[in-house]
Amino acid sequence: MPARLIVVTGTGTGIGKTHLAEALVLAWRRRLPRVAGVKPVESGVTDPRESDTERLRRASSFHVKHGDLFFPDPVSPHLAARRAGTLLTVPALVRAVAEARALADGVVAELPGGLFTPLAPDLINADLVQRLEPDSVLLAAPDRLGVLHDVNATVRAASALGLALAGVVLIAPEHPDASTGTNAAELSHFVPIPVLVTVPRAAPADLIPIVDPLLGPRVATPTSAVAP
Ligand SMILES: Nc1ncnc2c1ncn2[C@@H]1O[C@H](COP(=O)(O)OP(=O)(O)O)[C@@H](O)[C@H]1O
Numbered sequence: 001m002p003a004r005l006i007v008v009t010g011t012g013t014g015i016g017k018t019h020l021a022e023a024l025v026l027a028w029r030r031r032l033p034r035v036a037g038v039k040p041v042e043s044g045v046t047d048p049r050e051s052d053t054e055r056l057r058r059a060s061s062f063h064v065k066h067g068d069l070f071f072p073d074p075v076s077p078h079l080a081a082r083r084a085g086t087l088l089t090v091p092a093l094v095r096a097v098a099e100a101r102a103l104a105d106g107v108v109a110e111l112p113g114g115l116f117t118p119l120a121p122d123l124i125n126a127d128l129v130q131r132l133e134p135d136s137v138l139l140a141a142p143d144r145l146g147v148l149h150d151v152n153a154t155v156r157a158a159s160a161l162g163l164a165l166a167g168v169v170l171i172a173p174e175h176p177d178a179s180t181g182t183n184a185a186e187l188s189h190f191v192p193i194p195v196l197v198t199v200p201r202a203a204p205a206d207l208i209p210i211v212d213p214l215l216g217p218r219v220a221t222p223t224s225a226v227a228p
């Protein structure tokens, strides 16, 4: 059976998607033996040791061979790929996740940029999500001014594509503003999907109990089943 797949996407870049994905991988490792964090394509990679892919690999208990969709220019993946003389395709992007999914028990896939970030001239992250057929799609967003618009717009656009999002994960920003702490409640008035959790500022390992509920209910194993 292929691994369960959780996709971490968001309203933009630099908002804490990798940090959240690392915490999810660490939390899942407490439930499943083989858990892999992957990023199917990454731009802005000048030092592979400092890439998102490497952060996710370090958090993982199961490692797959890296694909080759890494590009040095710190621009949108579609442009970084074009500047490197290549074109991102659905099969290549899906393969990067499918290989991990075929071998692991749980896979967390972080997508680059936001849900509507372009990957190729006729391809955006939302298309890739649909092709990946994940068990759950989490929309990360920063708990700061502007998030009401960004989440509202993203959720409406996803809905227009028939793309189901499990919910919003608000992430505490490095610099709080007057809206920080108010956005979860306000979003509940404007968007039809739940705000699942607000992630505070802390190291990924310290966020395990906070992100654990995002993995869904624990499945009872035969040894934990209560005899009739
Ligand atoms: N909840 C958090 N607590 C502490 N640091 C965080 C948190 N979320 C993000 N960061 C830090 O902020 C920076 C940007 O986050 P990152 O996960 O790389 O964003 P994205 O993947 O969306 O581009 C990173 O240095 C990351 O470790």
Ligand SMILES: [Mg+2]
Binding pocket: 017, 018, 019, 052, 110
């Ligand atoms: Mg990232």
